[in-house]
Amino acid sequence: MKLKDIKSFIINIFCGMAWILPVYFFARDFFNIEDLKNISNKHLIEVLSFSIKQGVYSTIFSFFISLIPAYYVAYNKNILTKLINGLIFIPFFFPVISVVTVFSIVFNLGIFKNFNILYSLKAIIIANIFYNSPIFIKYISDGLQRIPKELNEAMKVDGASDIIIFIKGQLPLILPQVFRGFILVFTYCFLGFGIVLSLGGIKFSTLEVEIATTLMIGSDFSKAMFLGAIQIIILLMFNILGIAVKEYELIGNSEQRKTPGCFMLYSTIYMLLEYSVIIFAFVYSFFDIFTGKFAFVAYKNLFSEKFGEDYAVLESLFNSLKLSLIVSIISVIIIYIIIKNYSRITDIIIFSNLGISGAFLAVTLYYLNILFDIPLVVLLVIGYLIAVIPIGYSFMYQYIKKFPKEILESGDLDCKNFIQKFVYIEFPILRNIFLSAFLQIFAVVFGEFTIGYTMQLEDVYPVVSLVNYSMVSNKQYMESSAFTSIIILIILTTFILGEYLKVEE
Numbered sequence: 001m002k003l004k005d006i007k008s009f010i011i012n013i014f015c016g017m018a019w020i021l022p023v024y025f026f027a028r029d030f031f032n033i034e035d036l037k038n039i040s041n042k043h044l045i046e047v048l049s050f051s052i053k054q055g056v057y058s059t060i061f062s063f064f065i066s067l068i069p070a071y072y073v074a075y076n077k078n079i080l081t082k083l084i085n086g087l088i089f090i091p092f093f094f095p096v097i098s099v100v101t102v103f104s105i106v107f108n109l110g111i112f113k114n115f116n117i118l119y120s121l122k123a124i125i126i127a128n129i130f131y132n133s134p135i136f137i138k139y140i141s142d143g144l145q146r147i148p149k150e151l152n153e154a155m156k157v158d159g160a161s162d163i164i165i166f167i168k169g170q171l172p173l174i175l176p177q178v179f180r181g182f183i184l185v186f187t188y189c190f191l192g193f194g195i196v197l198s199l200g201g202i203k204f205s206t207l208e209v210e211i212a213t214t215l216m217i218g219s220d221f222s223k224a225m226f227l228g229a230i231q232i233i234i235l236l237m238f239n240i241l242g243i244a245v246k247e248y249e250l251i252g253n254s255e256q257r258k259t260p261g262c263f264m265l266y267s268t269i270y271m272l273l274e275y276s277v278i279i280f281a282f283v284y285s286f287f288d289i290f291t292g293k294f295a296f297v298a299y300k301n302l303f304s305e306k307f308g309e310d311y312a313v314l315e316s317l318f319n320s321l322k323l324s325l326i327v328s329i330i331s332v333i334i335i336y337i338i339i340k341n342y343s344r345i346t347d348i349i350i351f352s353n354l355g356i357s358g359a360f361l362a363v364t365l366y367y368l369n370i371l372f373d374i375p376l377v378v379l380l381v382i383g384y385l386i387a388v389i390p391i392g393y394s395f396m397y398q399y400i401k402k403f404p405k406e407i408l409e410s411g412d413l414d415c416k417n418f419i420q421k422f423v424y425i426e427f428p429i430l431r432n433i434f435l436s437a438f439l440q441i442f443a444v445v446f447g448e449f450t451i452g453y454t455m456q457l458e459d460v461y462p463v464v465s466l467v468n469y470s471m472v473s474n475k476q477y478m479e480s481s482a483f484t485s486i487i488i489l490i491i492l493t494t495f496i497l498g499e500y501l502k503v504e505e
Contacts, residue, residue: 008341016349019386022364025371030221051206054121055190058128062185065129066136069267072259073137074144084271087134093495095447096194097468098484102281103127103199105477119201127195130277132185139181143174183238193450198472207231212359212454228360278488285482298482311470316462324445327384328438335392339400350393361386362454377461383451392441399433439494446491
């Protein structure tokens with residue numbers, strides 16, 4: 001076995017053990033097959049049915065709502081398409097608690113309150129559509145742009161209309177992209193925690209919410225493991241379906257075509273509605289509901305000494321900034337090492353993390369604190385690393401894996417070891433990519449909610465997502481909106497800077 005294969009094997013084992021070991025210790029001490037007899041089959045079926053139902057409904061609605069904007073983006077290049085493309089920021093970086101804050105306020109307003117949207121399936125689906133429809137736009141528009149214009153022209157010659165061309169010609173060709181988008185959106189909806197917990201209320205529960213509730217209230221660890229296993233199996237079944245979807249090799253130049261004016265109007269309305277949620281968070285933070293006027297009272301209350309006695313605003317900001325900085329640096333280093341020692345099994349190990357319940361992972365990590373007295377902050381960092389490495393891996397892979405071999409080979413003449421080769425050859429060229437990945441991972445960690453919530457760290461080590469959730473739960477909407485504005489500003493700044501550096505590269 002070659003030295004490179006040995007290193008790759010060791011690294012893959014290490015990555016797999018990062019989440020297998022916590023689960024092993026937890027299962028060893030708490031899992032009892034006999035305990036599963038006490039699980040109510042009726043309740044389990046209800047939770048499982050609702051988890052799939054809300055996931056499928058949200059995914060289907062997100063798909064159809066995104067079709068026209070995706071089509072418009074594929075065949076136009078203007079300010080509107082740039083703004084729509086920028087919405088990809090939302091599903092990956094926009095904090096879930098910020099979404100919860102905004103929709104909780106909006107659904108409580110007079111015109112919407114009469115429709116009884118809050119604490120219903122409608123609220124969950126609307127929030128999921130806002131969150132995930134930009135994913136479909138990205139996948140569908142990229143797929144349409146890959147279709148050579150010669151194919152479209154050939155179908156036009158045969159007398160096919162634009163609708164027929166799309167349904168019978170283009171849609172089958174972009175099916176692989178549509179399927180990837182479907183799987184990703186369904187996974188995010190199926191694993192949804194904050195949205196279901198806050199906007200659905202106690203009437204609704206998904207597997208992820210049930211796992212967290214079971215662990216935090218009932219302490220039924222065997223049931224939690226059983227639910228987590230069901231969750232992983234369902235996601236694996238959906239991913240296996242992708243094997244049947246054939247990938248097409250399309251070669252040729254993409255087409256620029258004139259789209260109907262109604263498409264532009266629809267796309268504009270869609271873009272405005274998506275951005276309005278972000279804008280609303282800022283505007284409402286300056287609105288005094290008692291006087292009906294704009295004021296800075298929310299920000300004044302937020303940082304007041306009295307308010308700080310109940311909510312650790314400043315401490316949570318400092319903690320989240322520090323944690324995000326540490327996790328982002330470690331993530332970039334680990335991802336670089338993993339990709340440099342890539343093997344076929346690497347993708348399976350890395351992306352298997354996406355199917356793990358964040359709530360269940362958090363509890364298994366918490367148990368390591370009880371067993372080995374590992375500091376909770378260290379375990380929180382490990383949880384964040386497991387959550388964000390697949391995201392950073394996807395972003396950095398093509399740049400590191402496809403780094404020109406001839407440049408590396410020429411460096412063998414002047415560099416004595418791999419450290420010198422990295423410092424003098426790879427890093428100067430990939431510097432912006434490393435920094436961009438660092439900033440985007442920073443944005444994800446800064447807004448993460450599920451792991452910290454399940455570990456119940458607000459009193460021990462408060463972070464911004466937990467403090468903001470407490471404000472929403474206690475109906476401190478103005479202060480929560482102000483805090484949300486600060487969080488969004490930090491995350492949006494890091495995301496935009498990361499995108500700018502990527503483009504520069």
